[in-house]
Amino acid sequence: MLEVVCPWHAPIWSSLTSQTQHAHAYLFSGLPGVGKRxxxxxxxAFLLCDTPEHAMACGHCRACLxxxxxxxxxLLLLEPEEEGKAIRVDAVRQLVDFIGQTAQQGGRKVIVLHPAEAMNQNAANALLKSLEEPTRDTFLLLVSDQPSRLLATIRSRCRVQTLAAPSQADALDWLATAVPELQAEQHQALLIMSGGAPLRALELHQLDAIAMRQQVVADIKALIKQERSPSQVSDAWSKYPLExxxxWFCSWTLDLLKLHTGAQPVASNQDMDKVLGYVVRFPTAGQLMDWQGWLLAHRAMVQGKANLNRGLFVEALLIEWKKLLEKR
Ligand SMILES: [Zn+2]
Structure with a gap:
C-alpha cells in the first residue's frame, strides 16, 4: 500500500520533501488521530524509495516493493508489542543492532518509532546514544502525541515538526468521504469528540463512540438519581476505553469550573448541559479544583500505562464524582 499523507499536511510535506538535506532525527508531534503516523x-517510504516521483515514494521500485x-x-518499525504497553528492552537491542549494521540495500536506513513516549528508560537511553552519534544515512522518525513525556535531551536532538489538525470545514469534508453512511450531525459529533482530529474521529466511529457516549450520559444521570450504584455503572462500562x-470527565470538569465562575461552557458537552447545570450548584471552587487534580493525576497514570485494577478504578472515579454532590 502506498502511504498517503493526509491532505491537510500537504504543505508541510512539500516543504519537507523539497529539502536537499534531511535531519537525522525528526519528532512528529500533534493531537492523537491527526495523521502523524x-x-x-x-x-x-520517500526516504527509502530509489526513484521518488512528484515528491512521493514511487510505489514500484525495488525498495518500495x-x-x-x-x-x-x-526499515525498522518500533512499536509496543501490544497497544498501550511500553517499548521494551528487546526493542532497544533491535534498535542498537540496526543502527550498527550497514544498509543492506546500500542506501538509507530508516527507523520509525511510534509512539515515542512509550519507550521505557532503557529504550530512551539507547535511543539517546544513537542521537548523540548520528550515523550517516540513518534517519530516525519519532511519532508522539505527548512529546512532553519524552526526555528533554531526546527532544532537543530532534527536528520537531508539529502536525496540526485541519480546519473544521476540511475535517468535516474528509469525514463525509470517509464515512458517507453517517449524517452530517454525526460527523460533527465525532469530530467534537475527537478534539478536531479526523483520524481519531474515524476511530471513534469504529468504536461506536456515539452510542457509548449516550450510554455514559444516561448512566451518569441514573447515578445522580441514585438509580444505579457506582459499582453497577463500573460493571456496565467494563468495555469502554478508560482514556x-x-x-470526558476532564472535559465536564472544565465546564463545571467555567460554570462556577459564570463563564460559558464549551460547546462539546451539550448532551451534559442539564447534568452539569445541576451538579455545579453543590461543590465549592476548591472542591472542583481538588476533583480536577484527582482526574489529571489518574489520567497521567493511565497514560503512563500504570497497572490499575480497572473495575475498582472506575468505581473510585464514580464515587469521587458523586462526592461533588454532597452537601457542603
Ligand atoms: Zn520507489
Missing part, C-alpha cells in the same frame, strides 16, 4: 510512514511487502531490511472516559 501516516506522515512518518510516508516520509520513511520490499517495503510494501513488509520486508525492507533497512476516553477520563477525557
Amino acid at each position: 501516516r506522515f512518518a510512514n510516508a516520509f520513511a 520490499l517495503r510494501e511487502a513488509g520486508s525492507h531490511p533497512d 476516553l472516559l477520563l477525557d
